[in-house]
Amino acid sequence: MNPRYVYLDHNATTPLHPEVKQAMQEAMDCFGNPSSLHGFGRAARQMVERAREQVAAFIGALPDEIVFVGSGSEGNNTVLSILGCPVRHCSCEHQGGRAIVTTAIEHPCVQETARCLADRGNQVSFARVDHLGRVDLEHLESLVTEHTGVVSVMMANNELGTIQDVRRAADIAHKHGTLFHTDAVQAVGKIPVNVKDLDVDFLTLSGHKIYGPKGIGALYIRRGVPFCPLIRGGHQEKGRRAGTENTIGIHALGKAVAMRAVEMAEEAVRLRALKAALRQGIEDRIRDVHFNGDPDNSLPGTLNVSFPGAEGESILLYLDLEGIAVSTGSACASGSLEPSHVLMAIGIPIEHAHASIRMSMGRDTTADDIDYVLERLPKVITKIRDMSTAYARK
Amino acid sequence: MAAHQSWAYTDKVKDHFMNPRNVLRDEDYQEDGRGVVGNIQCGDEMLVVIQVDKEKGVITDCKWKTYGCASAIASTSVLSEMVKGMTLEEAYHITPAQIGEALGQLPEHKYHCSVLGDKALRAAINDYYARHGMEDRIEREEARLVCECMHVTDREIEEAVVEGARTFLDLQERTKISTVCGKCKEEAANLVRAYLAKHFGRSAS
Numbered sequence: 001m002n003p004r005y006v007y008l009d010h011n012a013t014t015p016l017h018p019e020v021k022q023a024m025q026e027a028m029d030c031f032g033n034p035s036s037l038h039g040f041g042r043a044a045r046q047m048v049e050r051a052r053e054q055v056a057a058f059i060g061a062l063p064d065e066i067v068f069v070g071s072g073s074e075g076n077n078t079v080l081s082i083l084g085c086p087v088r089h090c091s092c093e094h095q096g097g098r099a100i101v102t103t104a105i106e107h108p109c110v111q112e113t114a115r116c117l118a119d120r121g122n123q124v125s126f127a128r129v130d131h132l133g134r135v136d137l138e139h140l141e142s143l144v145t146e147h148t149g150v151v152s153v154m155m156a157n158n159e160l161g162t163i164q165d166v167r168r169a170a171d172i173a174h175k176h177g178t179l180f181h182t183d184a185v186q187a188v189g190k191i192p193v194n195v196k197d198l199d200v201d202f203l204t205l206s207g208h209k210i211y212g213p214k215g216i217g218a219l220y221i222r223r224g225v226p227f228c229p230l231i232r233g234g235h236q237e238k239g240r241r242a243g244t245e246n247t248i249g250i251h252a253l254g255k256a257v258a259m260r261a262v263e264m265a266e267e268a269v270r271l272r273a274l275k276a277a278l279r280q281g282i283e284d285r286i287r288d289v290h291f292n293g294d295p296d297n298s299l300p301g302t303l304n305v306s307f308p309g310a311e312g313e314s315i316l317l318y319l320d321l322e323g324i325a326v327s328t329g330s331a332c333a334s335g336s337l338e339p340s341h342v343l344m345a346i347g348i349p350i351e352h353a354h355a356s357i358r359m360s361m362g363r364d365t366t367a368d369d370i371d372y373v374l375e376r377l378p379k380v381i382t383k384i385r386d387m388s389t390a391y392a393r394k
Numbered sequence: 395m396a397a398h399q400s401w402a403y404t405d406k407v408k409d410h411f412m413n414p415r416n417v418l419r420d421e422d423y424q425e426d427g428r429g430v431v432g433n434i435q436c437g438d439e440m441l442v443v444i445q446v447d448k449e450k451g452v453i454t455d456c457k458w459k460t461y462g463c464a465s466a467i468a469s470t471s472v473l474s475e476m477v478k479g480m481t482l483e484e485a486y487h488i489t490p491a492q493i494g495e496a497l498g499q500l501p502e503h504k505y506h507c508s509v510l511g512d513k514a515l516r517a518a519i520n521d522y523y524a525r526h527g528m529e530d531r532i533e534r535e536e537a538r539l540v541c542e543c544m545h546v547t548d549r550e551i552e553e554a555v556v557e558g559a560r561t562f563l564d565l566q567e568r569t570k571i572s573t574v575c576g577k578c579k580e581e582a583a584n585l586v587r588a589y590l591a592k593h594f595g596r597s598a599s
Contacts, residue, residue, distance in 0.1 A: 314463055387460060388459060389434075389460060389461045
């Protein structure tokens with residue numbers, strides 16, 4: 001049994017905030033259906049609407065612009081599926097173009113939804129990114145046509161941490177009379193996000209990335225933009241998402257964003273300092289390392305690094321034996337034979353992609369944790385490189 | 395934290411992963427045969443070197459290096475132990491299934507990782523034969539064209555099966571086989587079943 005655990009995979013998911021956990025426990029007995037008129041229902045309704053206000057306030061939206069969904073993936077699927085719906089003649093409010101413009105580094109839930117729509121005859125295009133993972137906005141603009149229904153650009157990338165200029169991307173979409181969506185699952189709760197400042201029409205966020213529970217997310221839908229539900233058959237969420245509300249999850253999401261509002265700014269400063277120490281420590285202790293992503297404009301706690309000659313899944317599993325949890329962009333870990341599409345899109349050599357790991361810190365990460373990683377990681381890399389065909393001992 | 399006590403693979407895999415046997419560290423190793431397969435672009439590369447008792451035709455030592463995942467490391471480590479004392483003939487015909495058996499079990503999507511080790515070993519044995527004027531013993535692993543339109547060989551079909559294709563449609567998705575004239579469809583489907591039986595001991599569902 002390992003004496004020590006260091007969790008550096010906060011971009012994958014986060015532990016519950018203790019106050020969120022407590023709020024959930026307290027809400028367990030509030031079992032009413034928010035749609036019921038009686039007291040049990042009204043209590044549940046009150047809980048849901050209070051959370052809606054909290055989420056709205058946190059991102060600068062109005063409460064009725066927030067729709068609770070089952071996950072970030074559901075939110076993203078919803079926006080692309082309804083705006084890219086190939087059916088032209090129905091009661092849907094959306095009568096604009098149906099083509100989709102997105103980017104090469106989106107989460108699979110956006111990319112695969114877009115590809116599915118392409119298979120159904122839609123025009124779908126992917127904007128390039130530069131070597132730091134920043135979307136090439138000129139290329140993006142060149143892809144937008146009169147047929148475009150939505151432009152979707154993620155706010156912060158899960159693998160690299162690179163933050164996009166979402167406001168400029170939204171301006172480009174609006175200049176061409178099309179709607180704009182941002183997948184802000186990795187951004188909300190880590191950096192300031194305000195839907196009015198960003199001027200976005202749709203925004204997706206998720207609970208479990210910000211110390212809330214899994215299975216709850218929210219979709220911001222700007223008042224007045226056309227919408228059509230993906231999940232039908234109920235009047236819940238003002239007819240925008242059918243299904244009895246996940247009342248405890250919603251309550252927890254409200255609490256989670258409320259805690260983020262209190263902790264986020266200070267934590268970002270702390271995490272940036274820890275990341276700088278981690279990066280410097282790796283550079284000092286391990287030779288031939290390559291950092292991936294934008295060093296100047298990335299999520300406070302995300303560091304992506306390649307150790308040429310050391311295969312990523314091996315690094316992950318040797319670190320796991322030391323009690324350190326990270327993730328990798330290597331093909332081997334994913335079960336497919338392709339390395340991360342994000343690392344390929346930024347144009348790093350494929351052998352760097354196979355040799356990459358992502359460390360993502362969070363509110364519980366300490367300076368001691370970083371010291372421990374800096375003590376163990378060099379040994380792991382040396383061990384792997386020592387038996388590697390791809391690394392000559394110098 | 396019960397999950398931390400379990401592991402992604404079997405105890406045997408874990409043991410070989412944590413303490414890999416017979417890693418080639420000696421720069422001046424006197425090898426009698428050398429084989430390299432895979433490449434780092436694909437995410438795994440394997441080097442196997444052997445020493446051979448020429449009188450008896452028996453492998454006396456086997457060392458290796460790999461750029462690869464935990465399964466590749468563990469399977470080559472266990473292979474290097476298995477082949478010592480084997481005749482060249484025996485070692486030549488070690489199958490991935492035997493390696494998998496020696497390790498307990500590998501997850502199915504990791505199966506292809508274990509194939510590299512025995513391929514590299516065969517390459518090393520072939521190299522030994524070539525160096526010692528025994529070319530006649532080299533078993534050429536020549537590929538036969540199955541799909542003429544899309545240029546897919548039986549070897550590629552076997553590789554696709556090892557890497558996860560379970561049905562003709564899986565195979566078609568991976569290789570685009572039989573997407574033009576279609577006349578090889580039946581043969582391709584039969585080959586999928588045959589390779590499934592060869593590598594996994596079962597037929598296609």
